[in-house]
Amino acid sequence: MSFLTxxxxxxxxxxxxAKRWLYKFHGGxxxxxxxxLSTRNPIYPPLIPNVLILPLPQAIGEKAEPLVKVGEHVLKNQLLAQADADANRKLVVPIHAPTSGTIAAIEARTLPHASGLQELCLILQPDQQDQAIDNALKVDGTWPEEPQALKDLLVHSGIIGMGGAGFPTYAKLPKQKGKIHTLVINGAECEPFISCDDLLMQTQAKSIWHGAQITAQALGCQKILCGIETNKPKAIGLMQKALDAVQKEAKSLPMEIHQVATVYPMGGQKQLVFExxxxxxxxxxxAIDQGLLMMNVATLAAIHRAVEFGEPLTSRLVTVSGEGLQEGFNIDALIGTPFNELTAIARPKSPIDYPLIMGGxxxxVRMPDNHVPVLKTTNCIxxxxxxxxxxxxxxxxxxxxxxxxxxxxxxxxxxxxxQGHEYEKVEKLNIKDxxxxxxxxxxxxxxxxxxxYYRHAKSEIKALNADKEAKEIAKQRHEFRLERIEREKAEREARLKAKKQAVKKQASAAKTPSAAASAAKAAAAKAKAASAKGNDNKPLSAREKAIQAAQKAAANKQGQTDNDKKTKGQSIATAKDKAIAAAAAKKRAQAAAAKQANATNNELSTQTEKTVAEPDSQPMNAREKAIAAAKKRAQDAAAKKAQSNPKTETTAEQQKAPPQVEDSQTTDLSANDQQTSPALEKEQARKQAVAKAREAAAARKKTQQAKAQESITEAPENASDNEASTGIKAKPADARQKAIAAAKAAAAKRAANKANSANAQKQKDSTE
Amino acid sequence: MSLATMPSPPSSPYAHNDQTVRKVMLQVQLAAMPALLVHIYLFGFGIVVQWLLAVATLIVVEYSMLKLRGRPVMPFLTDLSALITVTGLVFCIPPTAPWWVIVSGSAFALIFGKHLYGGLGYNPFNPAMLGYAFLIISFPVQMTNWIMPAEISGHFIGFGDALQIVFTGSLQAANTSFDALTGATPLNEMRIGIAQGITVAETLKPIEGHTSHTGFWLGLNSWAWINIAFLVGGLYLLWKRTIRWQFPVGFLGSLFIFAWFMHEINPEMYPPADFVLLSGGTMLAAFFIITDPVSASTTPIGRFIYACGIGILVYIIRTWGAFPDGLAFAILLMNIAVPLIDQYTQPRVFGHDH
Known part of the structure; x- marks a missing residue:
């Protein structure tokens, strides 16, 4: 004893x-x-009541599945209900018959719970024979060496924390050996009136120590500490005696009894561990994360009986006490014994017309009904x-x-x-502790x-937090959606801009090397390329003609060789078809044509990017639709490119383009290039023109995505090369040839834009 | 909050240590008894008359306010919290003050100090000190006109005399007049002395028939003995755990250190620490006024800070302020600071980092 003590x-x-100076934790x-009131009488002889009520759900966890039918005769220790699936997950605890008898019913009964909840219970009618199954758990009496072995055994034993919380013991134990360094035995029993642990320590001290040794051995603990309050001198003495005996029997890890001050709530886990x-x-x-495990004395005794003798948990020591009883006592009560049967034999001073309390x-907890059963957690009535x-x-x-x-x-x-419903502030004051x-x-x-108030506040805070979480998720989803819309819009705009810039650059590139004439030619060629695709009639009547010519040519010559479905449609065309095809193609090419025209015009007039951007931005909205339509259309045809660099194709639209088609097309085109047969020449030229035009469209798209990676210095070089070649080829005045030239110009443009990317290189190869 | 009597608590715990607000208040009232007796012995029955007047006022005010607020009268009238309030106030006013001083002071304290804020437990300011501040500002003359103890004036004021003085403002006694019985308190004398350039030592020099006369028990004057009586009552409260040690220790400690320090700097200008601790309402405040839990800080460290703050403010107001005893204002000022103190002095919860 220290000086302060x-x-x-x-x-x-x-x-x-001054008693508060006797222990380490605050308050109490x-x-x-x-x-x-209960310790002055000896333990009451075993009692088999008229009926046993066995609730399928335990204090914690889900309902167990009954294995017996109504009317079935069962023996003591027989498994009556068990977990259906993964017991560990649902914390289900099996139920064993506390005595032999008949299952009278499986029906809802009031549980010993503050809510007065009714749950399914097995109603066992004892036959008073108490015929038992020995070693129901089929153990060989050896102590498990591994945590999992002990857990496996306990999961069938029905043992739960008997101190009051009732957490299934198998679920409480860690899986890993050596994680727990100290096993703390809780023999504090700080609640007034309750003396069942006191009596247990007096009568089954050895069993408690063995239970602790079993647990410690399986978990690889280094020491066992037992905390007992000083108001139980008998228990302390007998526990010490048993400890000496146990230690004499076999060498064991260090075990010690700590006499702790008598103060409520010394038996709390945090308090006793600290003490x-x-x-x-x-x-x-x-606690297990800090290497500590605390177990109630009754739980340890039950573990010992389960491991050593294969006995499932079917009874427990219960204190029957209170100021309303003349003869309080402790009894090894069968689980399921109704409360009022136990209080009746304790000679009530007056009829018990008031609610009984389970626990101290x-x-x-005040009982909603006095005809509720003793649970595995019931330490006191x-x-x-x-x-x-x-x-x-x-x-x-x-x-x-x-x-x-x-x-x-x-x-x-x-x-x-x-009281002021300021639950956030209550939470801040650490009510969760x-x-x-x-x-x-x-x-x-x-x-x-x-x-x-705190229980209410806790539930309110829980609800508030759940609500907040739900709101947060909704908010995140909404924000994500907005962000996605924004991003898509930005991408669209970036694509447009890149397209425009690409066109612009192309034009300027064309201009640098060749004369103004060649620039004009290129412009004309571009316009024709557009018309070759079958569109934009509005700005130029000359173009219109070219379109029609090109379409005719297409209709006549394209035939089955065309890869694209729509162009195929065009190829089969009658006059009507032509018109339809023209209309369809118009949309597609509008953008390209308009842009090209625009770009060229702008380039010719001013040349600087900024000035281009300004006039461009104004008509953008009007053109946007057309561009979008054209894009869609072009995608199908431009699948070739998509395939060469699929990474760049991020949008769903682009992914639609089947990559296989592209392969065949590129090979086709290259093959066509090599062919010299004059009969096919025109047809091929037409095909190429169409294909190139589409490629050009797709290429522009890509350039946007490439986000103007292409260096300005490199682009003009490549472009100038292409331009030169296109300039030579464009000489023949034939409409078809013009179309070819235009297409090539477009290809050159595209090539210029993509000069840096491997993509562009590939395509250039294939088209040239 | 249900005010109806319930048969038993709706959920655990079902046990109680049988402590009640009434018992707490009664203990405080009991602890004030030594001081009351000493007061009667030294200053006559004036305080009894004042106290009875205050209680009468209390009953009327409490009853009408509870009725007006629609609260049950008996439980709140018998919680005795108002009794503590008026008792504290009675000790602060001159025992021979006119009857309307204590009546208006008590009424103000209870109505404006307590009920208008929502009654017991909801008042941010100490009601007694609010009443005192009201009185000292409204009636400075009556509030500073203290009667001299019998040891100095040579006339013990009996119950009849007290009644006469309180209700008529004069005393028809055989050998003396009322004015002859009054004078400045030691604190006031010290103030005036310092203001007039008289040294502290000079003021404290024992002179027969003067407040500085120390020929009384153990060489202490009457005011000092009143303070000692409060100290005794306060120790009882500490033992009974009705009040917390942080209040008197913080208050007296800071006051002592401050006074000692100033006296060391200039013994001519600043009175010694023992004079500071045993004059005015120091001990009354230390054990009975600042310990009012409702208006004080509620955390352990907060209580100490709160008490220290009052101690320092009391010395400042006494020494450099406009009032002879700065208790009321020091306490009210610290009352204002309570929410802030509470906010920043929350103790470390078990299992949390430091």
């Missing part, structure tokens, strides 16, 4: 709060324990007659709650904001049910 113990009689309260190990569990974290007075309660007064900010809070929260501030121990309510001189 001595002082505190000396002062405690006159200054009770010292309620009237009343434990002798016995000095490690502060992080907020929001799991600090954290217990408390019969405290209701007392008149003081009226709730306003908070006077006295701070008693703050001084009592074991996690050092500011309950008065949380209450203030919770509240363990709902009830210390604040216990000391509140204004009798404010603080914990209730």
């Amino acid at each position: 001595t002082i505190a113990n000396k002062i405690a009689p006159i200054y009770p709060m 309260v010292f309620p009237k324990y009343n434990k002798s 016995v190990t000095g490690i502060e569990l992080e907020s929001g974290g799991h 007075p600090m954290m217990g 408390l019969a405290n007659p209701p007392e008149p309660r003081e009226m709730q007064m306003p908070c006077i900010r006295c701070g008693e709650c703050m001084d009592a809070c074991p996690v050092n929260l500011l309950p008065q501030q949380m209450y203030w904001h919770a 509240c363990i709902e121990c009830g210390c604040c309510s216990y000391v509140c001189p204004s009798h404010i049910p603080l914990v209730q």
Whole structure:
């Protein structure tokens, strides 16, 4: 005993709060324990009630699937219900028959839960024979060496945390060996009235230690610490005795009993771990992540019985106590025993017409109905007659709650904001760390049910956060959509701009090397190339003629060789067809033609990019539609390019173009180039013209995507070469030849634009 | 918030330590008893008359305000919080002040200090100090006209005398007049002395029949003994955990250090620390006024800062301000700072980083 402990113990009689100096964590309260109400009597002999109610869902997790039918006779320890699928995921806990008997019904019964919820329960009618299946879990008594082996065993044993939380033990254990360095045994039992753990430690101390050893061995723990409150001297003595015996039997890892101060809530995980190990569990974290595992004494005893004897968990020590009972006691009650059957044998002072409490007075739950079954987590059945309660007064900010809070929260501030529905502020005050121990309510001189406010605030915050999250997702989706629209628009505009610039550059490139005449020629050729595609009649009547001529030529000569469907349509054309084809083609080529015309005109007049951009931008809207239409049209034909550099084709539209077609076409074209037969020459020329025109369109598209990567210096060189060649070829005045020349000019243009890219190179090869 | 009496709490915990607001307030009232007795012994029954007047006012004001606010009267009238308010105020005013001083002061404190803000638990300012500030600004003459203790004036004021003085403003006694019984308090004397260039030591020099007379118990004057009585009551409250140590320690500590430091710098201009601590309402404030939890800071560190702030402000106002005792203003000023202090002094929650 340290000096401070001595002082505190000396002062405690006159200054009770000196007891707070006896332990490490903040706050805590010292309620009237009343434990002798149940400890003064021996453990009550085993009792088989008239009916057992076995809820399919346990404290935590989903419902188990029943394996038995109504009317079926079952034996003690027989598996009655189990998980259907992945038990680990749903935290399902199997149910075993606590005694032998008949399944009377499978029906909804009220659960021992504050909500008064009804859930499916197996109703077992005991036959009082208590015929049991020995070693129901089929174990050989050896202790598992690996965590998974223990987990596999526990998943069938039906063991859950028996301290109150009821988390399935198999799910609580880590999969990895050596992750846990310290196993903490919780024998604190800090709640008033409850004495079942005390009695268990007195009667089954060895089993508890063995259970701890089994767990520690499987998990590879380095030490075992057992925390017991100083108000249980008998338990401490017997546990120590058992510990000595266990350690004498076989060499074991270090095991130790820590006598901890008697204070509520010493039995809380964070509090007891801090007390016995000095490690502060992080907020929001799991104990196992810090290498710690805490288990209740009852859980460890159950583990021992399961591992050693193959016994599933079918009964537990329950304290039946309270100020309304004359003879409180502890009993090894079968799971499913109705509460009122147990309180009836404790000689109630007055008929129990008030609700019983499951658990202790600090954290217990008031039962909606007294005919509810004992669960694996039921440590106490408390019969405290209701007392008149003081009226709730306003908070006077006295701070008693703050001084009592074991996690050092500011309950008065949380209450203030919770009352004002300022849940964000409540959240900021770390309400999530509240363990709902009830210390604040216990000391509140204004009798404010603080914990209730916090529970409400927590649920409100949960709802708010869920709402916020949903809103955030919706917002993100909306923003993404806007962004996508914006991006698509920008891409479209960039494409247009690049197209324009490409045309412009082409024109300027054409101009530099050759004379003004050749520029004019090129312009004319371009115009004709456009008309060869079968379109823009408006600006020039000469062009119109060219179009018609070209179309006729196309109609006559193209025939089956045409790859493009639409051009095919044109090729089969009658007069009507021609007209339709012309109309269709018009759209497609409008953009190119107009742009070319524009670009050329602008180039001729001013030459600088800026001046070009200005006049261009104005007619853009009007032309945009036409361009878009032309683009679509051109895509099909321009598939060749798409294939040569698929990466650049990002939009869905472009991806539509089948790459295979392109291959065949390029080979076709190259083949055509090589052919010398005069009969086919015209046809091929026509074909080429069309193809090139399309390619030109597609090429422009690409150039936009290439985002003007092409260097200005290189472009003119290539372009000039092409231009020179086109100039020579353009000499023949034949309409068809003109068309060819025009197409070549277009190709040159395209080539100039793409001079840098491998793409352009390839295409140039194929067309030239 | 339901005000109806419920049979038992709707959810856990179902246990309670049986502490109530009433018990807390009653403890404070009990702790003030030594000071009250000493006060009666030294200054006569004036304070009893004042206290009875205050209680009468309290009942009328509380009843009518609760009725007007549509609140249940009995639970709130019997929470005894108003009693603490008026008791604090009564100790601050001269025991022989005219009856309307305490009546208007109490009414103001309760109405404007408490009910208009929403009643118990919702007042941002200390009601007693609000009432006192109201009085000292409105009636400075009546509020500074202190009666001399019997040891100096040589006349003990009985209950009858007190009634007569309070209600008529004069005393028809055989051998003395009311004016002869009044004088400046030591604090006031110190102020005036310093203002007139008289050194501190000179002012404190024990003179027979003067406030500086120290021939009384243990060489301390009557005002000092009142303060000691409050200290005793305060220690009781600390033991009972009705008040928190941060308040008196912070307040008295900062006041002491400040006073000691100033006295060391210039002993002629600044009174010694023991004089500062045992004069005026220092101990009353330390244990009974600034400990009012409603208007004080609520975090542990915040309470200390709050108390230190008051200590420093009290010394500043006493020394360089316009009022002889700066308590009320120091407390009200710190009341304003409470939300800010609370905001920045939240303790570290278990499992969180420092």
